[in-house]
Amino acid sequence: MRTLTAVLLAGLLIAAQPAQAGDFSGHSVARQWNEALLDAIRNDFARPVVHARNLYHASVAMWDAWAAFDSRADGVLHLESMSAGSIEEARNEAISHAVHKLLQHRFALSPGNDTVDPDDPEKTSNKLEALMVSLGYDPDFNDPHEDSPRGLGIRIADTLIDYGLDDGANESNAYSNRFYQPINDPLNLDEPGNAAMIDPNRWQPLQRSEGFVDQSGNQVGDAQNFLGAEWGQVLPFALDESNLDIHPAGSGNEYWVYHDPGPPPMLTNDPGADSTVEYKANFVGVIEFSSMLDPSDGEEMDISPASMGNSTLGTNDGTGYSTNPYTGAPYEPQPVLRGDYYRAIAEFWADGPASETPPGHWFTLLNSVNDDPLLERRIGGEGDLVDPLEWDVKAYLALGGAMHDAAVSSWGIKGYHDAVRPIAAIRYMASRGQSTDLADPSYDPEGLPLVPGLIELITADSVNNHHAHLADHIGEIAIRAWRGHGHDPETETAGVGWIRAQAWWPYQQPDFVTPPFAGYVSGHSTFSRAAAQVLTRLTGDEFFPGGLGEYCVAQDSFLSFELGPSQDMCLQWARYYDAADESGRSRIYGGIHPEFDDLPGRVIGQTVGNDAWNLARRYFRGDIHLLFRDSFEVRE
Known part of the structure; x- marks a missing residue:
């Protein structure tokens, strides 16, 4: 059986141990800065929407710097052309100065910068400076007027910083909500029951006397605040106004919702109402999955692609694959205890401590796929082979745009529908x-x-x-x-x-419990399907290189919520879609979502990923002009 363990998933979604920055000096400069950004995210607050935006904006910075030296490609936010004796060296320098300045700005107040020793090499700003120095660039340079690649990089960073202060994210106020207020009083987890619930169809913040940590391990207080309730108003990459619904929120405020799937099932006092029946069935399903998290029940299942995966979009109807399309041989069955598998995927896709958050871990997956020796760097799976830098900046723009749009769409839905968690x-x-x-x-x-x-x-x-x-x-x-x-x-x-x-408690850490925002629709499902679609379109292939991606975990050394798994096992996927579907489904076993959160998110993610890829290709081909925004001034 071919495994991609070290190459494909050495850093993917680390759920058992903190991810560490490695030596990426042999990779393109874009890859090195992307890894630096992922490391900064792991040491920041776990804010999926914020970091989807950071990943997108950093990808735009790289792309606009690369495109400035190409006679055909269009920039996204900064339109400027430049010539140079060595295009490769000029691009590396412009990219480095652009991303360095942008990241120093975005992570200035990060917990990763909160160190006693200002010279601590683990401080985020010091790591970013160290990367600049290792690349041979001056981290203190900041002259936007210099007619040079590094001056171009500073101008690109300034464009993105200005844009980010007026894109609807409310960055200058720490990304706080402007008008959202929860209907329900906090659920006190120190006591059983839920006496504070006013409306069982609306999100309820959690409260815990011992406080909470986020998915990056940071202390975040003893009561939750909804993260990104108005994120639907953030300027997107490829989302189209034809898919936008604007709903009044009172006092002149509005919820902007792209790809609105309509309301989730609602609980009423009519037990026979269709909506009530569906609501209860979904949460009974969460309880049922919770009852399967015990390997001592002896129940086994085959978790190989021979039996799992290949589901129709928006369903769990997959029964696997008859053969690996690359080898022509059947996939080898892998029977394991279901209690081990369900706990493993609940933690594997939960991101865990030191997380790069869901949009970040799909960048980690992309980077791992890019390292596979079987991958051919042909954009869209066709045409000539491209060099690693061109591949990386194009891949990052498409994936970054998709992750950002997935956040804008799914969090717009979360804020407006404000749906309850299990x-x-x-x-x-x-x-x-x-x-x-x-x-x-x-x-x-x-x-x-x-x-x-x-x-x-x-x-x-x-x-x-x-x-x-x-x-x-x-x-x-x-x-x-x-x-x-x-x-x-x-x-x-x-x-x-x-x-x-x-x-009842979900299968999560006791000081995390449930993310601080509404459930409907699942961000994991939306991010994951959008990313899988981009990877499929980028590589021109639905399948992982060689037809199999896997991540192997050892007995009693992988789980962090409790001891386990009780046996060695490998999580396996044939297609990128299979990994995405497992990501969404895992949140039900983890007690974070009911199924009605998961399935619509997958459908939305498919559309978001397609649209992001199609727009990115237009930038690659140079057949569109800069998208001007009324809210910022483009530097030329």
């Missing part, structure tokens, strides 16, 4: 009771439906059997699910058992 919905319904037996005093039309063996009423009879440890909670709802925290994650596994539904 921990709030499940605890709320459990606190109301059950909605199956009308004759029982515990009945409530907004309660959880009873499902034998999964969701049950705690009764005088059941406490003499499998609910014995819940004897103090007769009349409440019990669910069979992951037991949560209270164990040593280094040496123990929580397993699955009967717990109070009002005290």
